[in-house]
Amino acid sequence: MSEPFIDYRTHIVRCPGCGAGMDGHLATRPGQSPPDDGSVAICAECSQISIFVMIMGHLALREPTRAELDDVLRDEHVQEIITGMRMLREQDRG
Numbered sequence: 001m002s003e004p005f006i007d008y009r010t011h012i013v014r015c016p017g018c019g020a021g022m023d024g025h026l027a028t029r030p031g032q033s034p035p036d037d038g039s040v041a042i043c044a045e046c047s048q049i050s051i052f053v054m055i056m057g058h059l060a061l062r063e064p065t066r067a068e069l070d071d072v073l074r075d076e077h078v079q080e081i082i083t084g085m086r087m088l089r090e091q092d093r094g
């Protein structure tokens with residue numbers, strides 16, 4: 001049995017890629033801690049990878065640097081998530 005995935009709630013943060021507002025963040029690994037400064041986010045709308053930043057006590061999203069993006073994309077787990085999200089979106093479109 002694996003631990004459940006946790007759906008974390010935050011105030012609305014905007015995807016730097018498509019501008020979609022998000023207040024629910026599904027952990028990508030069971031037992032993962034809530035989003036914090038430096039956490040990686042993947043937009044459910046456009047699959048944009050972004051980084052959580054803490055600004056004046058509030059979480060926001062920014063675009064990753066090239067180095068951060070390379071690092072995140074090297075993670076096979078992240079690649080699986082992005083692939084899975086794309087498949088779900090294509091199913092939704094019918």
Ligand SMILES: [Zn+2]
Binds near residue numbers: 016017020043046047
């Ligand atoms: Zn997006």
